[in-house]
Amino acid sequence: MSEALLRADKASIVFGGLKAVSDFNLYINRGELVGLIGPNGAGKTTAFNLITGVYQPTSGDIMFDGRSIAGKKPYEITQAGIARTFQNIRLFSELSVLDNVKIAYHSHVKYGLMETFARVGRYFKEEKEIEDEAMRLLKIFKLEDKADEQAKNLPYGAQRRLEIARALAAKPKLLLLDEPAAGMNPQETKELMEMISWIRKEFGLTVLLIEHDMSLVMGICERIYVLEYGIIIAKGTPAEIQQDPEVIRAYLGGEA
Amino acid sequence: MDFTHQFVQQLINGVSLGSIYALIALGYTMIYGIIKLINFAHGDIYMVGAYIGFFAVTRAEMSIVPALLVSMVVTGLLGMLVERLAYKPLRHAPRISILITAIGVSFFLEYASMYFVTPTPRTFPNVIDNIAYNIGPFVVNGQQMMIMGITLILMVILTYIVQKTKLGKAMRAASFDVETAQLMGINADRVISYTFCIGSALAAAAGVLVGVYYNSIDPLMGIMPGLKAFVAAVLGGIGILPGAVTGGIILGVIEAMVSGFLSSTFRDAAAFGILILVLLFKPSGLLGKNRREKV
């Protein structure tokens, strides 16, 4: 069996004596689409922040593509091949839709400062490539007509799509989506889920998806982890998860 | 012996200078605590306070305590007015806009005062007899006693207001979280207005005391003490009242020591040096707790 793309090994984080996430074990194989679900406040976003380097694990390790990424800075982890979206949308809101995507190509740009100042060498060629690729991504996400609009003026659903487009521009191997369907209506959600399945195949991506609403992820995820109070209480295929008494208790008993 | 003697003497000078910083720093820290604004104009409020005290003594021929009270009341109202006209309309604007407005207000107070009272420094009359008290081998003069005494009294009153009155409770709630405080039925606008009033009155007291201490006031006198009082507030932990006092006294003592043992030209550099060290190593200040942004 090949090595998993991402493997969290007993990753834990403590905030002021409180264990926000403890003994977080998770693996994702290349090409998989995995869901991470759990009730509100279960620590899902904290787990994401651990993987992406926003928080440093207090103990345990996280391996990505055969190397440890625990303790690395967020930008180093993105450069290593993990891109993410945010639960509370974090676009570059004053900038154009196109610029939002162009910024994410940053770590793939080869021209140096001197070529920038004097505008010689690779500058024009690479800038053109970036613009073309960014427009191609916008087309996929049906945003090409809005390329020159300010990101903050987009409707909510379009902002969520733009965040995914922007994350893809960083050319990740692993894409982390933090509640991508939050605030969307059922029709939009359905379209989004289809789009996620499609881009996964098109870009050869591995995807880890956080969702608060369990029913959403059942349709597209191959495996699911369930988090409650910072601890993984269940894992398995959607069918197994639906039958799991712990999960039913967490969702029904926990919130009732 | 000689070193110890000078050390203690500088300590006395430092504490009285530090009391002034503490009074100004309290206003900074209260205002920052509630609306997260570095009120660059606060030093100029202190200057206006000094001038009002000066005119109360020279023109209205008041004695020092009534002059001090008049200055505190008038300057407190001025503080409320500044807040109402310049900062309130920007309550929901980006913080940088309010900061720039504060710089504008600062310029306005400085140069409008310069226009009205001329740039020439004024000599503050001797309002109390300049008696030097000998405590053992050390000398404390009457002005220093008065500065420390009045500062102490004002701090007791402030502590009473903040801890015991309804207004004080509202202020503490608002500095914790303005929006939640509003949900609890606190009129945030009024609380902010009174905070400016109290902060400005304390700065006015500092201004009058400095006039008495150094005998000289001018329209730009507020710039440096204003900045240093901010340093004091940061040093103690911004938003924390005892922190402002602690920071003010420590800063005053350090400055007195640097002037006494090194050179007075490095005095200002020392204050800013401390600021930078604090910001780098303990940005929450001596009495503060660390916080981080939620992702």
Added chain:
Amino acid sequence: MNLLRKNDLIMLAFGIVLFAVLQGLISTKIIGSFWELNLIIIGINVIMSVSLNLINGYTGQFSLGHAGFMAVGAYVGVVLTTFFKLPFIVALAAGALAAGFLGFLIGLPTLRLRGDYLAIATLGLGEIIRIVIMNIDYVGGAAGFQGITHYTNFAWVFIIMLITLFVIKNFINSSHGRACIAIRENEIAAEAMGINTTKYKVMAFTMGAAFAGIAGGLFAHNFYIISPSSFTFLSSFNYLIMVVMGGMGSITGSIAGAFVVTFISAALANWPEFRMIIYALVLILLMFYRPQGLFGYMEITNMGIFRRILKRGRE
């Protein structure tokens, strides 16, 4: 032909024509020495405000110590030309390097701070630079540095200003510049997009400081004596006003801001109190009614008129 290159050539041609006209008016004494001096000051202020805009406007880091870096460039420059008899251009370059290096040293630890904390820290550092210079007898201390050779003229200032504008414009319109702008917009998202935020903040700060150093060199060699009192935080505020008035995030705005502020100062030179009261009111009213400044994030090259002239567009 590439649109960007075409744009550059047009701006360059415009710059050369403007220079030729102004230089011609100066040579024929149609522009007298008072306004010639003001043209020089405007040029220097443009360099200062555009470089400050790189830090404050584009990267979103609030610096209030720009005059300190100007002082470093000025003093390094005059020491090299006066004591070491080095050529002017070498002195300017050395001043830029020294200021840039100091900017790097200062930026590395302080740029961790945010917003108003950074503002007050840079203000403090600018003052420390000035106080240190004041205490170095070698450069004249508080009394100032005397006996400077008058090298600066309109041509020097204009050409260096043009180079500054091109370098900063090219930087802003590159992936490096976009990294800086991303930091201003949302630092956490920028970091999540693979941008080393510390590196780019320090880079913008270092570049800004280096250009302030060049401006300092030009400023110093325009007089026979310079003193530390020319570089207080009040002058930093002055450059800030230019940036804010023009628009934080617009090079066109910084040029306009430098022009307007210098012009007002010159026109009201005999009424200094009024000048400052007007500054203050302009600043406050600007924040009330147009906080984004005259130009906001707009550049003249992106505006409708300019585009129509060029008949350009994306399609």
